[in-house]
Amino acid sequence: MNRLLVTGMAMVLASASASAADMAAQAPITKAAAAVAYDWTGIYAGGYWGTSLGQSSATTPGGFADAADISKAGWTAGGTLGANWQASRNWLVGLEGDLGYLANDRRFDQWNDTPVTVGVKTGGYATARARFGYVTGPSLLYLTGGAAFVQIEDTFGGCKNGFCGGAVISPVAVTNTKIGWTAGGGIESKISQNWSRKTEYLYIDAGTTNFVGNPYGGPQNASFRNHFHVIKSGLNYKFGGPAEPIPFFGGQMQPTDHNWAGFYAGVNAGGGISRGAASGVLPIRGEHDFKGAGAAAGIQAGYNFMSLFGRQNWFAGVEGDIGYLGVRASGIDWNDNFNFSQKTSWYGTARGRVGTTSGPSLFYVTGGAAFVQVRNGLEINSLAAAPVGTVVTNDVRSETKAGWTFGGGTEVALDARWSARLEYLYIDAGKSRRTFTALIPAAPLATIESDYNNRFHVIRAGLNYSFSAPVVAKY
Numbered sequence: 001m002n003r004l005l006v007t008g009m010a011m012v013l014a015s016a017s018a019s020a021a022d023m024a025a026q027a028p029i030t031k032a033a034a035a036v037a038y039d040w041t042g043i044y045a046g047g048y049w050g051t052s053l054g055q056s057s058a059t060t061p062g063g064f065a066d067a068a069d070i071s072k073a074g075w076t077a078g079g080t081l082g083a084n085w086q087a088s089r090n091w092l093v094g095l096e097g098d099l100g101y102l103a104n105d106r107r108f109d110q111w112n113d114t115p116v117t118v119g120v121k122t123g124g125y126a127t128a129r130a131r132f133g134y135v136t137g138p139s140l141l142y143l144t145g146g147a148a149f150v151q152i153e154d155t156f157g158g159c160k161n162g163f164c165g166g167a168v169i170s171p172v173a174v175t176n177t178k179i180g181w182t183a184g185g186g187i188e189s190k191i192s193q194n195w196s197r198k199t200e201y202l203y204i205d206a207g208t209t210n211f212v213g214n215p216y217g218g219p220q221n222a223s224f225r226n227h228f229h230v231i232k233s234g235l236n237y238k239f240g241g242p243a244e245p246i247p248f249f250g251g252q253m254q255p256t257d258h259n260w261a262g263f264y265a266g267v268n269a270g271g272g273i274s275r276g277a278a279s280g281v282l283p284i285r286g287e288h289d290f291k292g293a294g295a296a297a298g299i300q301a302g303y304n305f306m307s308l309f310g311r312q313n314w315f316a317g318v319e320g321d322i323g324y325l326g327v328r329a330s331g332i333d334w335n336d337n338f339n340f341s342q343k344t345s346w347y348g349t350a351r352g353r354v355g356t357t358s359g360p361s362l363f364y365v366t367g368g369a370a371f372v373q374v375r376n377g378l379e380i381n382s383l384a385a386a387p388v389g390t391v392v393t394n395d396v397r398s399e400t401k402a403g404w405t406f407g408g409g410t411e412v413a414l415d416a417r418w419s420a421r422l423e424y425l426y427i428d429a430g431k432s433r434r435t436f437t438a439l440i441p442a443a444p445l446a447t448i449e450s451d452y453n454n455r456f457h458v459i460r461a462g463l464n465y466s467f468s469a470p471v472v473a474k475y
Contacts, residue, residue, distance in 0.1 A: 038138045038190050040086045042240045045079070048200075050232030051424065052076040053273055053457055054104035055291045056120045056224055058156055058334070060213075063220045066332040068118045068156075069291035071275050072106030073426075073457070076230055082131070084238075092140060094131040101125070102228065107155060111280055111288040111450075113335050115163040116156075116215045117171045120226060123151035127182050127202065138190040138254060138360050139412035141420060145183040150206045152178055154224040157213035164217040172213045178206040178226065185461070187410045187422045188236070189361035190254075192247045196236045197363055199410035199422045201459050204228040215335075229273060231424040231459055233363075233408065253312055254359035258413035260315065262468035265301040268423070270460030272296040272327045272347075278340050278378070281433070281449035288450075290329035290342050296458050298323015298347075306357070313356050315364075322348035325372065327456060332381050338436070341377040341396070342452065349405050349425065362411040370405035370427045373398065376452045378434035389441045395434040401454050403429035416470035421462045429454035 056070040078100015086092050107119030126149045133142025158171030186200030206226040213222040235246070274292035302319030306312070323346065330341040348371045355364025379394030386392075409423030431451050438446040 038193070040084045040092055040135060040140065040238075042238050043083045044236045044238040045081050046234050046236030047077070047079050048098070048100070048232045048234030049077045050075070050230065051426070051457075052102045052104055052122070053229040053275065054106065054120055054122065054226070055228070055273065055293070056226045057291055058118050058154070059223050060215070060334070061221050061223055064215070064335040066334050066336075068110060068334040069289040069331060070106050070118060070120045071277065071289040071291050072104050072120070073275050074103035074105065076100055076102050076232060080234060080236065084131070086135060090135050092131070092133045092135050092142070095129070096131055096144065097126065097128045099124070099126045102150065102230070104228070106289070108289075109286040111278065111286040111333050111336070112284055112338075114285045115159045115161050116335070117158045119155040120224065121153040121155070122228070123153075125150040125204070127204075129182065136412070136414055138358070140188040141412075142188070143185045144200075144202070146181070148180045148182040148204045148206065150178050150180065150204060150226070150228070152176055152206060152209065152226055154209050154211070154222075154226075156222040156224075157215045157220070159214070159217040167217070169214060169217045172211065174209065174211045176209055178209065180204060180206040185422070187412055187420065189358065189410060189412045191358040191361075192244050192252070194238045194241050194244045195247060196238070197234065197410065198236065199233050199408075199424075200231070201422065202230040204230065229457070229459070233410070253357075256360040256413055257416045257470045257472070258360065258419065259416075259466055259468040259471045260304050260357065260362065261306040262466065263301070263303050264464045264466045265299070266462055266464035267297075267299055268321070268323065268460040268462035269297045270458065272325045272344065273457040273459075274327045274329045274342055275455040275457060276329070276342055276453045278450045278452050281451060284448055284450070288333050288340050290340070291331075292327050292329025292342060294326030294328050294344075296323060296325050296460055300462065300464070302353070308354070315355060315357050315362065317353040318351070319353055319366070320348070320350045322346070325456070325458070337381045339377070339379050339381045340450075341375070342454075343375045344456065345373045345375070347372045347427065347456075347458075349427075351405065360413045364411070365406075365408040366425070367406040368404070370403050370429060371400060372403070372427060372429040372454060372456065373400050374429065374432070374454050376432045376434055376454075378436045378448070378450050380436065380438070386438075387441055391439040393437045395436055397434070399432065401429035401432065403427060403454070411464070417466050419464045419466065421464065423460055423462065425458045427456045427458065429456070
């Protein structure tokens with residue numbers, strides 16, 4: 001999924017470059033917008049906040065078959081320090097480091113194996129990355145990648161509920177600072193000569209941790225594979241110019257010939273991530289997480305109202321989108337013979353947007369209704385040990401689920417008509433119940449039920465075209 005999103009960012013960056021080149025061939029606007037020189041070269045520092053998504057899996061090599069997946073959303077916050085060199089009018093290279101906290105903490109009892117606990121908890125993290133981007137006046141579209149360092153506590157094992165002769169045995173927890181790699185991209189836009197705001201996505205691969213756990217009280221090799229998705233917004237300050245206060249809500253508007261008011265339409269591409277879980281319905285206890293991801297792509301259209309409440313720095317709007325969502329999650333539960341699956345095919349949202357504008361950029365939050373076509377399944381993986389004549393009924397069904405969504409992003413003008421954005425949406429499409437039955441000769445009917453949470457995260461880059469006539473800068 002990280003490759004899909006970085007590819008989407010690269011497509012937006014290439015489109016931005018081509019759009020800027022085409023501007024020379026366009027008919028001139030009656031009165032040109034006032035030119036403002038923005039210098040990106042220099043040292044900067046800032047802070048950020050956002051969402052972190054953990055997707056991990058635990059296997060037991062040489063022991064119990066299959067895997068236990070761990071999927072959890074949390075928050076992130078931290079500080080950034082970097083340096084840019086604007087190599088030409090439109091191209092920039094730089095180095096950036098950040099240090100912060102990943103608040104991912106997921107610990108649960110295994111589905112149908114509640115004596116056994118599995119979990120992943122993160123703490124501090126840092127990255128050291130290069131940046132390469134395209135500069136379009138006050139805005140920067142960039143790709144980034146480098147090294148990542150993450151403090152992780154992996155937990156596996158334990159025994160309780162009378163399964164070990166009445167003894168309660170704590171699971172084994174191992175803490176390490178893992179060294180891995182990261183890649184992603186973002187959009188950053190100046191709101192004054194020194195201040196800028198950004199939205200950024202990073203994929204972090206923290207590698208594998210191997211240790212000896214104690215499921216059911218006995219030693220067992222465990223192997224944890226940890227991945228994280230980080231989507232964050234932040235403010236940066238570039239040193240070297242005259243000191244400035246933060247112009248976040250009431251700063252001077254910058255000149256632009258892009259008319260944000262009125263109708264627009266566009267396309268988007270990126271990735272979707274499953275954060276769902278299947279929980280057992282009595283007498284089955286415990287949970288099974290889904291560690292799934294896939295491509296997302298679609299179209300959107302909307303309408304913006306500028307100068308909200310009479311303030312030129314604020315705007316509101318409405319937007320709808322529909323597209324493909326290819327999340328795929330499937331796996332046999334650890335130490336069991338059941339296959340859990342969750343797949344999506346399409347999704348759509350109808351949302352409101354509200355935020356601030358600097359003139360050439362929008363910085364917004366968004367929320368509203370969401371619709372997802374999702375296929376959840378609960379089925380037996382093998383009947384090798386079942387009595388002859390056993391009849392099973394698996395439950396694998398598709399349905400369109402309605403729910404809600406919330407998120408935010410940054411959108412910047414590329415020229416008088418085109419704009420680029422990076423956006424994050426969290427989608428909660430409610431619950432689904434699946435029922436498995438087995439009719440065994442000379443035995444009662446066995447029924448197993450599980451509730452599925454349909455929760456997804458979408459991170460996407462997009463291009464929009466404004467149908468409103470360009471404006472003459474008047475700020």
